[in-house]
Amino acid sequence: MSSDDRAFVMEAAMGGMMEVELGRVAAQQGTSDAVKQFGQRMVDDHSKANDELKQVATTKGLTLPAELDEKHKNDLAKMSKLTGAEFDKAYSKAMLSDHNKDVAAFEKQSKKGTDPDIKAFAAKTLPTLQEHLQLAKALNGEKAGTTKNSNSNN
Secondary structure, eight states, X not given: OOHHHHHHHHHHHHHHHHHHHHHXXXXXXXXXXXXXXXXXXXXXXXXXXXXXXXXXXXXXXXXXXXSOOHHHHHHHHHHHHOOHHHHHHHHXXXXXXXXXXXXXXXXXXHHHOSSHHHHHHHXXXXXXXXXXXXXXXXXXXXXXXXXXXXGOOO
């Protein structure tokens, strides 16, 4: 397996875990229904993709990370401290940025990957990520406009 294929697998695994963890936070802490629903969708879709990636990695003799690295743990902790409309806005922006990067990485891997199984995983997962990107764009278009300012409990 090429170092590029291996790097893609490791980055996809870490990114997938982060999407699940942030999705859980959004489903619980989100203010707008759109953010909560998007968060739950991230948990569902990325958990499924993570399981599929783990199966592919196992057949290749790769061990995926079992937990987030320090950078992702810190990002998760920062995001978890936000509340109300501030959380919705930060989460929406993060999801837009992440899915722009994800779509680009999975497109590249699906076309230029050298390992056929990893290439197939990227190609299979890409349409879901493209859908997530469209949803993230819509979420940002809302600018958490469905929330009310009375949600701050200070």
